[in-house]
Amino acid sequence: MSGFQTNNTVIKWIEHRLPIFSFLDHSVGSGYPSPKNLSYFWNFGSLAGITLVIMIVTGVLMAMQYTAHVDHAFESVERIMRDVNYGWLLRYVHMNGAHFFFIVVYIHIFRGLYYGSYKAPRELLWMLGVVILLLMMATAFMGYVLPWGQMSFWGAKVITNLFSAIPFFGDGIVVWLWGGFSVDNPTLNRFFALHYLLPFVIVGVVILHIWALHRFGSNNPIGIDTKGPQDTIPFHPYYTVKDAFGLGAFLVVFSAVVFYLPNYMGHADNYIPANPLSTPAHIVPEWYFLPFYAILRAITFDIGIPFTGVVIIEAKLGGVIAMFGAIAVLFVLPWLDRSPVRSGRFRPIFRLFFVLLAIDVVLLGFAGAKPAEGLWLLIAQVSTAYYFLHFLVVLPLLSVFETPKPLPTSISEPVLKGGGGAMAGAPAKPMEKA
Amino acid sequence: MRKGLIFGLAALAAAAGATVAAPGTARAAGEGIPLPSFEWSFDGIFGTYDRASVQRGLQVYRAVCAGCHSMDYIAFRNLAELGYSEDEIKAMAAEAIVIDGPNDEGEMFERAGLPFDYFPAPFPNDRAAAFANGGALPPDLSLMAKARANGPNYLLALMGHGYEDQVSDETLQQIFALETEKRQTQYEANLENYETMLEVYEERVEAGEEATRPTPPEEPQPVESIEDLGLSEGLSFNAYFPGYGIAMAMPLFDDGVEYADGTPATVEQMATDVANFLMWTAEPKLEDRKGMGIKVILFLLVFTGILYAAKRKVWADVH
Ligand code: HEM
DSSP: OOSOOOOOHHHHHHHHHSTHHHHHHHHHSTTSEEETTOOGGGGHHHHHHHHHHHHHHHHHHHHTTOOOSTTTHHHHHHHHHHTSTTHHHHHHHHHHHHHHHHHHHHHHHHHHHHHTTTSTTOHHHHHHHHHHHHHHHHHHHHHHHTTOBHHHHHHHHHHHHGGGGSTTTHHHHHHHHHTSSSSOHHHHHHHHHHHHHHHHHHHHHHHHHHHHHHHHOOOOTTOOOOOSGGGEEEHHHHHHHHHHHHHHHHHHHHHHHHHHOTTTTSOGGGGSBOOTTOOOSOOOOOGGGHHHHHHHHHOOSOEEETTTTEEEEOHHHHHHHHHHHHHHHHHTHHHHOOOSOOOGGGOHHHHHHHHHHHHHHHHHHHHHHSOSSHHHHHHHHHHHHHHHHIIIIIHHHHHHHOOOOOOOSOSSSOOSTTSOSTTOOOOOOOOOOO | OOHHHHHHHHHHHHHHHHHHHHHHHHIIIIISOOOOOOOOTTOSTTOOOOHHHHHHHHHHHHHTGGGTOOOTTOBGGGGGGGTOOHHHHHHHHHTSEEEEOOOTTSOOEEEEOOTTSBOOOSSSSHHHHHHHTTTOOOOOOTTHHHHSTTHHHHHHHHHHTSBTTTOOHHHHHHHHHHHHHHHHHHHHHHHHHHHHHHHHHHHHHHTTOOOOOOOOOOOOOOOOSTGGGOOOTTOEEBTTSTTSEESSOOOOOTTSSOOTTOOOOOHHHHHHHHHHHHHHHHOTTHHHHHHHHHHHHHHHHHHHHHHHHHHHHHHTTOO
């Protein structure tokens, strides 16, 4: 590893045996060249990483006081709130940290969607990101069960029951997931074990994610490759200080919620101990699941061969397939959007559709919070249809029919504002295959 | 340039905010009348508990509510946070009879309560509690202020403004209008249902099959009084309880307790005090939290400002 220099003999001694200093220098130091034009949207990756650390630290500390037993879980959480020194702080940080983790990661994902960060040569980087998203969802779902309140219990029941839609094996799978014939003590126990385990799996995948990132470096708002040293700046000190400032701003907002609105994003029913005999009036998942929940409930019809009455996919199974499909399309996104231009800045029509998609997801979120009937069901169904249409039809067609604006020749010489004109730079050309 | 992304994210943020707010408002919007909003000393950035009011609330709880409702998460020692002296706490605890043991002979025995004991529950178990209350379980009150959307406002409205003797005429008219409308919508749905059933019936009759004639739904009467709501036997009307029928008879009456500090014990006063007390039992660390929040956020603002200056400096030469 070249580039890393030091005169400190201790560091030299260590570096010779374990080249950790040059490794760090190449990862987040002056030895890692980054595009000079990254916007603040590029802060959200490091924010996600830090939030993950916050979640792990507060989680491990709470696990020292938590009891994973149906008779004691609710009470043990209240003991953390009341009798453990700063236990209320640990819990409110962990609880709201989950919400902020999703806010940060959703912004991070939409950043990637807009600037085409999923395109070659970053397909695997993107797919690892989707894996992280799936793992985060599983972790958050199981974590929400642990305090064993009313929403914990009924949420667990509704979501695990989804698996009963699987033909032939469904009921068996549900009993296997529960570890019994209902959501009960074994369920809570295994959810705790997995909730402790999965964040460390996420850490592993994040390492792969960042490894893949460092292969080609960050994408950037213009979406063209860096052409040489004039286009880049060293990660340290430029992006370390920018990320630190971003973290400060994030912590201000986060603290405002933790200290002044700690229960704002939660549901009051989860302060009622779980009661298998009394179903809450509305079972609503946490907000970050709502769009997916809406898609799940939008499929209210069986799918079969028309006019024969033969049912191939029952409505319930159809909903489950659609819900998982909503994430599955993200996996294959790099092969659906074949436009050679990465950044949405140079794709006028793509930009319109991107805004439509954002509105669509918002609508799905609202529909997910409402009972699946009447107008809201219709909205959920139309939005679900558009969601898939966007990825499966609109993006592939745009790659063929859209004429992108001319691209600048390089990051350091962005051409004329507005992109048009006779002097405009090189025409869009396919990016190199890697 | 970045408008597309910014617009998209703004929409996402709005959604996050609004969907999060939705569950809280759902009750008010869908199932009943909106809750009145009262002023609380613990609201706001500098909010603290009104000690005198919380102490009076404790008195109301012990004199009235404790006959039916448990308070599992509060121990007598916790009362020190409300400003009671050690002797006062010992005296209060000593009024409780606690079952302890087993002793050296293996027997359970009764003793007077000590500060580390938790508040005694009025019934040995939930079954006994429900049985004594005509089948309805009086819930534990420790977390009640957080277990209902808009907790403190709900509690004060429920205790002090919701029962038949307390409710304002305006609120009543609102409820009657709402219920009348609800019944009308339900009736229209039933009517539609009836018409389809009638068609099926007529087809069958024509085909010579056996069929029973469906009965048309009854036209709803407008709701004009509390009787018209048709609450079940044994339930009391309460404007703010979901469904308007609550299995708890009005617990508060003027001068139901004699306040140690001489405050006149009106229903409104007692309801406010008990709501303050229940907020404290649900969130005893509120003052620590808000106090620490100010310091943390001030520190972060300064620190972030310095980081911003550092960022500007470092980036000054990048074009
Ligand atoms: C625990 C969650 C995650 C962590 C800690 C994380 C961390 C990071 C970091 C530190 C970066 C580099 C800085 C940046 O560009 O912001 C990055 C880049 C990236 N991440 Fe993530 N990420 C997470 C989740 C995701 C998810 C869920 C996706 C997508 C589904 C995703 C997709 C990407 C992509 C495409 C890049 C490259 C972006 C570019 O350079 O334009 N990440 N991630």
